Amino acid sequence: MKIIVPATSANLGAGFDSIGIAVNLYLTVEILGISNSWYIEHDLGENIPTDERNLLLTTLTEVLSVKNVVLSEKYHLKMTSEIPLARGLGSSSSVIIAGIELANQLAQLNLTIDDKLELATQIEGHPDNVAPALLGNLVIATTSNHHTDAVCAQFPASKLLAFVPNYELKTMDSRKVLPEQLTYKEAVSASSIANVLTANLLTGDLLSAGKIMERDRFHEPYRANLVPELAILRKIGRAHGAYGTYLSGAGPTIMMLCADEVLSVLTEQIHQDKQLTGQLYSLEIDKIGLKTEH
Ligand SMILES: Nc1ncnc2c1ncn2[C@@H]1O[C@H](COP(=O)(O)OP(=O)(O)O)[C@@H](O)[C@H]1O
Numbered sequence: 001m002k003i004i005v006p007a008t009s010a011n012l013g014a015g016f017d018s019i020g021i022a023v024n025l026y027l028t029v030e031i032l033g034i035s036n037s038w039y040i041e042h043d044l045g046e047n048i049p050t051d052e053r054n055l056l057l058t059t060l061t062e063v064l065s066v067k068n069v070v071l072s073e074k075y076h077l078k079m080t081s082e083i084p085l086a087r088g089l090g091s092s093s094s095v096i097i098a099g100i101e102l103a104n105q106l107a108q109l110n111l112t113i114d115d116k117l118e119l120a121t122q123i124e125g126h127p128d129n130v131a132p133a134l135l136g137n138l139v140i141a142t143t144s145n146h147h148t149d150a151v152c153a154q155f156p157a158s159k160l161l162a163f164v165p166n167y168e169l170k171t172m173d174s175r176k177v178l179p180e181q182l183t184y185k186e187a188v189s190a191s192s193i194a195n196v197l198t199a200n201l202l203t204g205d206l207l208s209a210g211k212i213m214e215r216d217r218f219h220e221p222y223r224a225n226l227v228p229e230l231a232i233l234r235k236i237g238r239a240h241g242a243y244g245t246y247l248s249g250a251g252p253t254i255m256m257l258c259a260d261e262v263l264s265v266l267t268e269q270i271h272q273d274k275q276l277t278g279q280l281y282s283l284e285i286d287k288i289g290l291k292t293e294h
């Protein structure tokens with residue numbers, strides 16, 4: 001059995017902690033067989049555990065404990081991932097979704113999509129990565145009182161250029177620079193910007209969505225110093241016809257949305273800029289989300 005989960009790009013500027021998209025880079029977990037102890041075969045580096053300490057298995061354990069189930073066997077697994085770690089493309093959320101599905105399959109829990117979403121949001125803390133990783137496409141979601149409401153919709157036709165800088169930024173560290181509070185006036189203004197962004201996305205108006213996503217007041221102004229590449233790429237995007245540019249998740253990846261016609265000029269400009277060191281990915285929206293193959 002194989003579990004396949006897409007990467008995600010959260011926030012889209014003003015949709016902080018509530019809007020995300022699934023993109024076509026994948027985490028794959030395969031069950032190779034029963035084993036004396038849990039073992040995850042992977043080549044993701046020394047910092048990623050191969051035993052029960054791995055996020056995949058801590059998630060599995062948490063789900064089994066919530067459901068009051070004990071597995072009689074341990075397994076040898078193989079994990080491969082195209083998703084860069086700690087770069088703002090939802091690597092941790094993809095593992096959480098895979099861990100929930102692994103528990104679901106191994107313990108035959110018959111979890112519904114809603115059950116999986118509740119569990120994932122409880123574990124991750126916010127729904128903007130786990131919801132699109134589970135459902136695919138564009139998801140707008142909110143969590144309160146242990147319940148998540150999620151709306152999944154078609155993302156307007158667009159090319160996605162993800163610039164992934166050559167350094168990690170842990171979500172936890174990037175959240176530390178955010179303010180404890182906003183004034184009432186600031187909160188109303190920031191949420192009105194997010195509301196218009198959502199309306200533009202749902203009506204397929206990417207030209208307007210791209211402009212307003214750059215006016216976020218919830219997180220980008222505070223994180224801009226951590227990721228100097230955001231200002232550079234935004235300038236390139238504006239000069240060469242991108243719809244909009246935003247900090248993907250907690251960064252440091254920067255996502256640019258653009259039409260097919262300007263993709264090559266944007267790619268060339270980014271490659272030519274000597275201040276930018278990192279990898280550039282041309283991505284598509286993943287429309288499916290979590291997949292399990294038997
Ligand atoms: N395949 C994986 N297996 C186990 N842990 C992982 C895996 N991918 C990511 N993680 C954990 O998640 C952390 C990154 O999560 P986070 O800081 O939220 O960044 P992001 O989710 O944006 O990539 C990694 O440092 C690692 O601890």
Ligand SMILES: N[C@@H](CCOP(=O)(O)O)C(=O)O
Pocket residue numbers: 008010011016017018087088089090091092126128129171175219248249250251
């Ligand atoms: N809304 C969260 C999203 C974190 O996404 P990640 O891909 O960086 O884990 C935030 O902005 O902190």
